[in-house]
Amino acid sequence: NELSLRLDASKSADKERARLIESSGEIGRKAKELEQARIQAQDLAAKWINNSALELAAKLIDGEECIVCGSTNHPHPHEGSPTDVQREELDGARALVARIEASLTATREDHQRIVEVIKELNKKAGADTASLQIAYDDIDTQVVAAKQAGDTASQLRKDLAESRSQIEKYKTQIASDHVKIAANTKDIENKTAEIERLSQLIQQARGSFTSVAERRESIATRQDHIRHIIKAITAFEDAHSRCTEAAAVMAKALANSAFASANEVQEALLPQAEINALEEQISNYNLTKRQAGATIEETERSGLVRTEYPKPLTKALSRLRRIHEEATSTHALAKNALAQHEEQVGKLRAGIENLQTLEKELGPIRRLAELAQGARLEDGTPIPFDTWVIMRQFERVLEAANPYLERFSTGRYQLRRVSLDASRKSQQAGLGLAIIDLNTDTERSPASLSGGETFYSSLALALGLVEVISSEAGGLDLKSMLIDEGFGSLDQDALDKVMIGLQRLRDSGRTVGVVSHVAEMQQRISDGIEIKHAKSKGSTLVIHAAD
Structure with a gap:
């Protein structure tokens, strides 16, 4: 528009004025150079003329004509000292003056042209640049x-x-x-x-606990207690093996004795005082026997003993000797049996003392083992200890999975562990699964769920299992998940809730992969790999990535 043209003309005039200032400076500089060149040329010309005059004066001869004026008289010949100036120097100085004069003339002509251009531009602009710029900016x-x-x-x-x-x-x-x-x-x-x-x-289930953290701490304490129980069971089994060996030794000792049981041995054992009294009687008997034998031998040697006795005495003596021999034999047998019995009693005493020691050592362990083996279901059915541990871990997985399931089902469903699942023919007692329908306040079998409900219930279980593993694996964190199919069975509302749950899982730092044929999934997921099938070329991969 006109204002823009006027502003351009004013700006051009400003530029030309800058050139004009530069041109004026250039004219002044060249004028000084010209003046200096002229002075130098004039000086060289004077010196060259002086040299020429001196040369002519030297050639003047009285009576001969001067080659300059033709006079034959030479009253005042030029005098002075010659200078070292050549004709070429004078010509060079005069040529420099001519060049500077030509350059100065061209600069003055260019200066005049700039003046004319500025006049024309000022005429077009009609005002100064600042005023035009303000007006232009206002219009712009x-x-x-x-x-x-x-x-x-x-x-x-x-x-x-x-x-x-x-x-x-x-x-x-x-x-x-x-x-x-x-x-x-x-x-x-x-x-x-x-x-x-x-x-x-x-509140009822929490019992005496005041918080979830306290309950977890209690569970951790129980886990430590269970580990101690396992160690105690191992020690009990070792001690039981030792008891079995001791019992075998005791049984062998009983078989070689006259006793039928350990109780009879305990009953047959005499107090130590009575045993000492019997041993003293045996010692006295042996001493008396030796003294009697010595007396008999001495009497026989003295001849005072009759060698022949009346028949009644002879028979009585024979009978007494036979009785004595039988008593001596019986005493020897009894002494030998007593020694054997004392040996067996010593072994039995050692076995009994060993059993009593083991009972003292293994008493707490046995009670822990009985406690561990006393796990029962809600209906009182006994279950193995390992099943009880798995059952408690299963409850933790369900506890972690229920928040996801409530979100996916809009608060309708919860998972609960039951003793038996009627929909499953083969299962371990205590590890059944039931669905709690909060809308109808009823307990349902997982088999009664629809395809979509089964899918997001399984997904909730998987997410709960991931949380439990991450919390109990000593710092191990499952960073990636891959979910294969199942989304096609969800209605729109359930699909929205599942996708929101997966997005929250992704935002928490985990990578979630999804395999699906549902077209809407591609629109919901920005990053992915699409497999396209071609009739003649197999399959093609198309990678989608968010900007």
Whole structure:
């Protein structure tokens, strides 16, 4: 427009004025150079003329004509000292003067042209650059504002149309929401009552615990206790083996003795005082026997003893000797049997003392083993210890999975461990699974769930298992998950909730992979690999990535 042209002319005039200033400076500089060159040329010319005059004066001869004036008289010949100036130097100085004069003339002509250009540009501009720039900026601002206003008006018209359309949708949605609000209000009342009921159940189940952390600490303590029980069972089994060996030794000792049982041995054992008294009687008997034998031998040697006795005495003596021999033999047998019995009694005493020591050592261990083997189900059915441990871990997995399942099912379902699952023919006691339907307050079999419900229930179990493993694996964290199929069985609402749950899982730092044929999944997931099948070329991979 005209103002823009005037502003351009004014800016060009400013540039030309800058050139004019430079040109003026150049003219002054060249004028000084010309003056200096002229002075130098004049000086060289004077010196060269002086030299020429001296040369002519030297050639003048009285009576001969001067080659300059033709006079034959030479009253005043030139005098002076010659200088070292050549003709070439003088010609060079004069040529330099000519060049500077030509350059100065060209610069002055260019200076005059710049003056004429500035006059013409000032005539076109009609004002100074600052004033024109202010006017131009003001007009440009108005143009931009007008354009923005036009764009805003266009966008407002578009937004108005969209808003009207959205208002109609909102009206429809509000009408639908009023219906849902009424239903949700009733549902909230039911769930509030259910929450109160569950809170009471939680309070009852929590027992003396004041928090979940305290309960976990108690579980950790019980786990340590169980580990000690396992060690105690191992020690008990070792001690039991030692007891078995001791019992075998005792049984062998009983078999070689006259006793039928260890109780008879205990009953046959005499107090130490009585044993000492019997040993003293035996010693006295042996001493008396030796003394009697010595007396008999001495009497026989003295001849005072009769060698022949009356028959009644002879018979009586024979009978007494026979009785004595039988008594001596019986005494020897009894002494030998007593020694054997004392040896067996010593072994039995050592075995009994060993058993008593083992009973003292293994008493607590036996009680722990009985406690470990005393695990039972809710109905009183005994279960192995390892099943009891797995059952408690299974309950932890269900506890971690239920928040996911409640989110996926909009608070309808929960998982609960039961003793037996009627839908499964083969299972271990105590490890059954049931679905709690909070809408109807009933317990259902997992087999009664629909395909979509089965899928997100399985997904919730998998997520709960991941949390339990991560919390108990000593710092091991499962960073990746791959879910294969199953999304096609979900309705729109369930799919939305499952996707929100997976997105939260991804935001927590885990990588979640999904394998699916559902087309909507591609729209929901920004990063992925799509496999396209071609009839003649096999399959092609297409990689999608977020910007």
